[in-house]
Amino acid sequence: KNALYGTSIAHIPIEHDWKVSYKRLEFSELLGEGAFGQVYKASLKPKKKTSKVNSRFVAVKQLKDGASDEEVIELVKEIETMKSLGHHKNVLSFIGQVTDGGKLLMVMEYAPYGNLQEFMRNRRPHLTTEQPVEHFPYLCYRDLVTFARDIACAMTYLESVACLHRDLAARNVLVSDKMVLKIADFGMSRRLNEEDTELKNYYRVHPGGRVPVRWMPPEVLTEGRFTFKADVWSYGVVLWEIGTLGGNPFSDVEPSQLAHELLRGRTLTASPYVAPYLCQTMSNLLSDCLNIDEKMRPCFRELLHKTDYLLESLN
């Protein structure tokens, strides 16, 4: 049993207005499970029984029994990051935390259509005849460009508040009502403090620290040096995931060999599901993001302008 998960949870500083009482939650199905713990769908009842406000669906993340100190600390950090982010339409909102009974639960906005990777895979043209999926059976090119724009919009915001995401991938983007995307999973994210921003503008990954290798640029894999341009590289990989409707990037490369392969010129190219008239623009964006020289990669603001422009041109 770890120290934080027991009574000492009371020592974690908590702002009163983020507290959610456990009694207000009515749990339903398990949405997903990872090494870290589980995410459940729940209904959050209003604070006062007499309230005219309706219950709303939320997603609740909790650690598995016997979670290690590190896992608890990661959840606490994720909560702290989400609290500090402020609201953006393409960033999953933090609702509050439950600390009753010495348990720590993170309560967040519920995104009804799950993660973007599976969402796209379930809508691949050859699959839709076998397993038609409710609400959005097909995706059109416009949807794919809207996905690229939504993610660029969220990332521009995160950069503006000095938040490195460090785990940008389609599996960590959730699909909400009207197919609006929400960036989620801030477990690995770090806020750069003023000193970092002024002096070096990077975050160093600790030796042996976990990184999602196939979404990472060479400078992270070889030096553990993380800047916003590393998030831009990951964004490039996400563009490829969008173009392949949820493909596995670099699936034929051993993780230990990836840095070497990238430095030898290996990259991600053309996507089978992208319309011919979009292919050139999307490939250019992709190769701009996957530039070995981080200084040459565009910033998120530019990516937002470009994807927005592309979307307008489809109208």
Ligand code: ACK
């Ligand atoms: O594809 P999914 O159902 O979407 O599988 C993962 C799983 O939990 C582990 O992260 C789902 N999930 C996480 N957060 C949310 C949320 N806020 N709303 C809906 N599903 C969520 C995610």
